Structures are given as C-alpha cells and as structure tokens.
Amino acid sequence: MKVFKGMMIAGLAISLCSASLSVVSSSAEAATLVESNYNKTITLFNKADILAYTGLSLTSSNVSSVYNKLVKASTWEAAGYSSSQAVVIARDFGRNYSKSISLLQKMTYQNDLHLKVILITKGYVKAEFGLQSYYVPGTPVLPEEPKEPEVPVTPEKPEVPEISEQSDLKKLEIQVTYTTGQQIQLEYQVKSNGTIKAQYQDKSNKVQLQDTAAAEKIEGITAGLDLKHASEKTITSHILNKLGRGSSYKQFQYQAQFNDNTQVKIKLK
Known part of the structure; x- marks a missing residue:
C-alpha cells in the first residue's frame, strides 16, 4: 500500500509540472516548443504556422501585411499564448519595425527558417525575436548565422542583420x-x-x-x-x-x- 500511495503522489506531481509548461505548447501543435522553464519559453514558428495564425501566406510581396497581423495580440492568442503574454509579444514585435520586417523577409528567401519567439517570463516580462533553422530533438540548436549569437542578450543586439534597402x-x-x-x-x-x-x-x-x-x-x-x-x-x-x-x-x-x-x-x- 505504501508503494502504491507513493506512486500516486509522484504521478500527481508530474501532472502538476506538465500543466505549468503547457501555456504555449497545448494549442500550438504545429509550432515547435524548444524550451520552457520558469525563466523563459522559446517557440519556433514556420511559414505554415504563420499561415494558420494570420490567415496569410508569407511571401515577399505581402511581408508588411503579415507584420500587421503579428502586431495584434489576437494572433498570438490564436497561437496558444495567454492574453497577457500575447499583448507583450505583439507589443515587442511592433517596437522594432525594421528588425521584424527583416526577419519576415529573410524567411521568404530561405524556406528552412523558423521565426523564433523568446518570451522572458522572469522579472520584466518581454519578448525577443530571431530566426532558426529547423529544430530536430536531440541535436544542437543551430544559430541563424555563424557570426550571430543563438539568442540576443538584448533587443539592441539583433540576431539577424537588418536589410539595408528598407531597414531605416x-x-x-x-x-x-x-x-x-x-x-x-x-x-x-x-x-x-x-x-x-x-x-x-x-x-x-x-x-x-x-x-x-x-x-x-x-x-x-x-x-x-x-x-x-x-x-x-x-x-x-x-x-x-x-x-x-x-x-x-x-x-x-x-x-x-x-x-x-x-x-x-x-x-x-
């Protein structure tokens, strides 16, 4: 009986832990949740995910239209984030127009790229963005480019260089x-x-x-x-x-x- 009771307690603990990590992954089935802990969550969205949540296919001719969808909290709520998280992500995606447009444009040129959304949940809640090649469990996460860090320390150090022709x-x-x-x-x-x-x-x-x-x-x-x-x-x-x-x-x-x-x-x- 003691062993059975211990198994029940362990199972309850695992269930509670799983529930705490399900904020993003529960409804973002197509998106890839790379990391989730009490500090941050990192989720990757490919073109199919963007189409699913914005209703628009990401192409070089409608980058600005997709951008206008991604600065709305309702889009990120559809991707599985809570309403308060969605507001933060939409706000921060719209704060740096040049970088956000650059990320979307680069995705139209390279089909193997994901939009990386890093939601910082400890302390001042904020969102950071970058690009990453397809994620394969059990393999090292590849940075967007060899010269760029995998995760930017602050928004002022963009992971992806801005496109010169329209960046500013x-x-x-x-x-x-x-x-x-x-x-x-x-x-x-x-x-x-x-x-x-x-x-x-x-x-x-x-x-x-x-x-x-x-x-x-x-x-x-x-x-x-x-x-x-x-x-x-x-x-x-x-x-x-x-x-x-x-x-x-x-x-x-x-x-x-x-x-x-x-x-x-x-x-x-």
Whole structure:
C-alpha cells in the first residue's frame, strides 16, 4: 500500500509540472516548443504556422501585411499564448519595425527558417525575436548565422542583420514621366508606430492602389535595391526595369528619406 500511495503522489506531481509548461505548447501543435522553464519559453514558428495564425501566406510581396497581423495580440492568442503574454509579444514585435520586417523577409528567401519567439517570463516580462533553422530533438540548436549569437542578450543586439534597402526607410517618392506620355507616381511612408501609408498611381493604365495593395506593389519594385547607398545609375535602371515601361523617360524623380535624416534625391531630364 505504501508503494502504491507513493506512486500516486509522484504521478500527481508530474501532472502538476506538465500543466505549468503547457501555456504555449497545448494549442500550438504545429509550432515547435524548444524550451520552457520558469525563466523563459522559446517557440519556433514556420511559414505554415504563420499561415494558420494570420490567415496569410508569407511571401515577399505581402511581408508588411503579415507584420500587421503579428502586431495584434489576437494572433498570438490564436497561437496558444495567454492574453497577457500575447499583448507583450505583439507589443515587442511592433517596437522594432525594421528588425521584424527583416526577419519576415529573410524567411521568404530561405524556406528552412523558423521565426523564433523568446518570451522572458522572469522579472520584466518581454519578448525577443530571431530566426532558426529547423529544430530536430536531440541535436544542437543551430544559430541563424555563424557570426550571430543563438539568442540576443538584448533587443539592441539583433540576431539577424537588418536589410539595408528598407531597414531605416522613412519616406520614398518616385515619379517617372515617359516620352510616350505615360506617368507613374508612387509614395511609401513608414509612420512612427510602424504602420505603412502607401500610394501607387499609373494614370495611363488606370491603375490606382492604396495602402496595403500599394505597399506590396512598391516593395516588389524596390526589392533587392539599396535605396540609401546605390549609385544614381543603379537606382534609375533598377526602378525603370521594375516598372516595365521601357527606359525612355522624359523626367525621372526620386527622393528617399531615412530615420537618420539622410536624404537621397535624384532628378533627371
């Protein structure tokens, strides 16, 4: 009887311990819970998980749309976090717009990457984010890149380098008038709270896009271009090539403004 009673007590202790670790893993079946203790939880989300919780497929053309979903607490609640944890994760994901966009963009280029969510639960509750290759139980956890630490110590030391072409972009305006009379105008602005205001207009073809649709169109045009450091020739040829209306222009205007107050202006006739 004493042995049986001891087994019952041990079984109850194991059940209570398991319940304390089920905050994230219980409903995030597709996500991978790498670590869970009284200090922190580390969970990996792949593209399929992001689709399941946001309703959007992560592609290079809709990174900003996915980002807008991930700064909402309801998305993280759907992933299995408690309401208070979801608020913290959504808040901290939106605090560093440039890094968050960079992480999502890199996932579109490399299919074997997970979005790593590190929820610090001891002391000041906060969330940190990074990327990690597929997790295989029993094998060492691989860092995102050889030169980067596996887990950032603070948000000020990002695990993934920011993408130069859009990392600190504040505002972009482009206007091209072609010798044929066609004219294309676009404007892309990143507000202080991380939201994007955008407009794309092609009057000749009766195309006018606003906000999310315009942002995706413009991001597709500027993808792969260093908006801040590229030469005038590179910027001009890249934009004209992406617009697909030929290279014969009457006037080409380009103006980019960045968070460090750097401005790049090009005006060609």
